[in-house]
Amino acid sequence: MTDVQRRIDALLRARGTQLPAVRVELARWSNVQAELDQLASALDALRNHPKTPDDARAGLVLEQAAELRAAAAGLVEACRVVETRFLRPTINLGVSGVARVGKSTLLQRLTGLGEDQIPTGSGIPVTAVRSRIFHSTVHRRAVIRLHTEQSFLDEVVGPFHDQLGLTARPATVEEFRNWTYTEPSATADPRPGEVEHARRLLSMQRSLDSYAGDLVGGERVIDDLTRLRPWVAYPTNEELNAGQPAARRYLAVREVRIDTEFPRTAVAQLGIVDLPGLGEIDPKAEEQHVAGLRNEVDAVLVVKRPIEGMAFWGDKDVKALGLIDQARGRIRDRRDFVALVVNRAATDLPELVANLTDDIRRQVNAGVDGRFLTVYSADAASTEEVLDGLLEPFLDALAGRLPVMDRQVLDGLEEEATALAARINAALGDIRSALQQLQRSTVAPAENLDQRVDRLRKHMASDLGAYRDELTRLVEGEQDDKDFVVAVEAGYQDIVDWVEGGFDEGHDEWCQEAVLSMADKRNAAPYAVDQLNRIRVEVGRRFGTLDDFFTRRLDAVWGRLVEILRKSSGDLLDGLDGRAGLEGLAALLEEGSEPCPALSQAVADVLDIRLDYRTLLYPRVRGRLIDLLNFEVRNPETGVPKPQITVATTAQGAEILYIFVTGRAHQAAHMIRNALLQETVTPTLVVQAFVEQFDDAFIRSRDSERDFRRLARSYRDRIWPGVYEGIELDDARVARVRRAVRAVDARINEVGTAEGS
């Protein structure tokens, strides 16, 4: 193993160990975003409350809320970029450069690939799709990720429409096929790029048939790399001049990953990323370039070529370097992230080589070689020069600097987080001051609040007690529950109708089926067993309709409780009823200025009542059902199992079996009906138990009195509207703001950053 390899291995391990801390930061700032929203919303509610004094309103606002939120979002994005960096299992080198500088030739030499995978040419551009190429001793293949029709329209066609100022976009591929594009006219004085974009769009439209069938999404694996060219290369000049629309399958491709064994590399975990060419006509080229730099590469090689018209450091180069700087982010030394490659061929004119080299020295490095950028010189067509003169020294330098770059990335993240936390802390300080101002300008609680709370509690106790007594009378009076009886009888009648209708099939068909089955099995038992099982399932299922009754009963109980509570609680539960009413009360208890755990628990418990046939009643009747509908029964005296019935495998036997099965079904239905009706008091008993429990927990539990006072302090003005003037600091709205401030404060001051963990 080479020294470079050892250092890269250590680096990748270190990245793995830093990943959890990065993820913690990512989650933290994602939460801060949401909590800032909640704080802003709580402030809005308090500021707009009619009883908030006017002079206190101005301070009740989160200054620069949008900016803080955007900064938090930026930090989240930065964390994601770092997460991506640390997740990569390879060191990725980006190769950048304008057209015709020999970038593809360089890539061929670095990766050992040829024209079919990385096409080159001296005329018009040939590389249509940029590949990511990874060194692999295991695979030699290309994985092509294809566009769907929609992503093609959104990501390929759409940007051209934008560039051409077309407000509408095709919604389907067919619409694109039939879209009318007008050729730019010289008389209309086209904007810069308009002609080129329009021509590109027209050629895409005309070639649609060549790639429309590939717009299917997903991945396609190509094991034979000699067949890759149509997916990654533009049409040749000959193809363009052939008179027919040229094939453009590359338009269906989102990206290509190639695995292949590199000719020589000091690092096994190496990837080469062909970055989109700068200055290309593609409207999204620059955006994609920066995104690719930021997310995919650890360092960039920018290729220059000393040929006529290009042998100098020009504006395009400055701009390209600017884009690379954008992506560099917190990496302080540009030399760590980017290097120049002068692609110098033996046939190049020496004066042009000198021109370019000198110009770079002057303009880029301020007259001193290597001052701001390292410059490598190699003939891209020469494998030895590329590997020995470029790749090896570059990787060697990179192995030394990557740990530094990673540290700078993390430090940058921490600095950004610290700065944002300071800004948020300042904003929180302002809000705390505003709350203090509010406190000074509001009235003190009235002294008689406690007496009012006691009266409220006694009223509720009395009404709940009356409801309890009512339920107790129902239980002790052993009154039949008429609604329950009706529900049971409906289930019973449903089964009787089903049985008398011949089990959905009718008597004749049932018997015919029985004869066929018995003939097939030479025995009546299997059919009888099936039918008894079917009846057992069906009887249980049809009585399951009792659940509708239970739902209604529970709704009624919850409704009654809400009615009782609403009677004494002002407008606190206005507009709420049944389960929603109790859930509303639970939310109010939760959002109050002080916790009310005893009352909250009482409400949660009563909301948790479950009444249903399967759990409450079925276990009580299951045994009888099984006993009756088992084909084999035990002799009560001997304990020996025997079939309930034996019949001949004839039509007459089927008839007897039908009589037996219908009889058993009737008996099962009747037996279950009676068992259920004898439980008629059970639903009431359960309800009574829960209401008693609620009454005890809500009114008589140890902390009930305390919680009632807390509830009253939170919602005094709603429980006794008009009795108290002004707003009190214990009001739930104030409490909500305080809670939101505390939440943001706790979050941004959490211990544990990417640096510290």
Added chain:
Amino acid sequence: MSEREELPYKISMLGPTRVGKTSIVASMLHGGEQMLIGSSVTMSAGDPRTERLIALTVQGLQGALKAGAFQPESLRQTNEPQHFTLLLDSGVPGAAVRFDLLDFPGGWLNPITRPEGREQDWQECLRFIKESSVLIVPVDAGVLMEAALQEYKRAWPAILRIADVVKVAGDWAAGRKVAGEDEPALLVYCPVKCESYFDDNGGRIDRSEELFRRFHDEYGEVIDRVRREYGGVDQLYCPVDTIGCVELRSAEWIPAGVDEGSWRFAPTFQLRPEALNGNATLAPKGVDDVLAALCRHLMEARQAAEKLSAEGADSAHDQARELADRSEGIFRDLVLWLTRERARRHQAEWEAGARAKEVRGRVDALDKVVRDIADRPLGHRARGL
């Protein structure tokens, strides 16, 4: 007193219409016939009317069984008092026990529901009840066992006519006391249509304890009243299957009349699976216990009467005659019957030859049959109360 000089053994049946009283009588006949197979004594319908009524009942039941499922209320019913006579006969004229059973409509117990213009008939019924030393109270087991709702249970007293039964049984027991402290009396409660509540006659579920508990809860007032009126009444609980090869399919409670809380019980029965293949034969159960109880009661009464009218004891004889005159029940009949029996024995002793020997044998056989049946231990279904 019977002209045929058999011992008349009067039994009143006290229960609502449609409960299945005729079926009990038919079952007693069937059970008696089965018990006496192999002896020289026979059990038979005592008169053509009884024979016809029982035949009609059995025919109706068998017809229902052929249909596979039936509702008891669809079987033949009557609202007229019915007299049944079963004869336990030795074949010797006068040497027979005649079971006289009276089944009168349940509605007659209540003056409100008793039809107008039948007062004389009712008086005759009352006289018969007064002279009966045995009361059989049939109870519809289904009414007790299939009442799932409280409102059905609240309808029990009306359906089972509990208040009427309390009054009539109480008056009957009081009448036994007047007859004499030593005169035995028997009250048999007979839950009927019990096929679905026992597992000893083809059924698979034993709910007998629940049946007894429900019976006792509902008839406790009757039991107590009778006990208070006359402690000498032997009260017995004997659940009976009168058909045997059927089981309850379902039961409906149908509002009866305009009164709220007034219900009619309408069960449906079906053949047991093993009877579906054409093997539907009547298989009553529990009626043996009723017959055994009757014979035991008869033996006890006879022993008491014999003690009082011991042969050769003039004073005792006079005492017996006096008691017989005073008694309106079994004692009078027994004393008279025993007197005639002695006479027959005496005559047989004076007469020579095979005929006299045969007469003695048959009289002894009847004696023995009654004693044997009386000595049979009660089955597990029966309980003393």
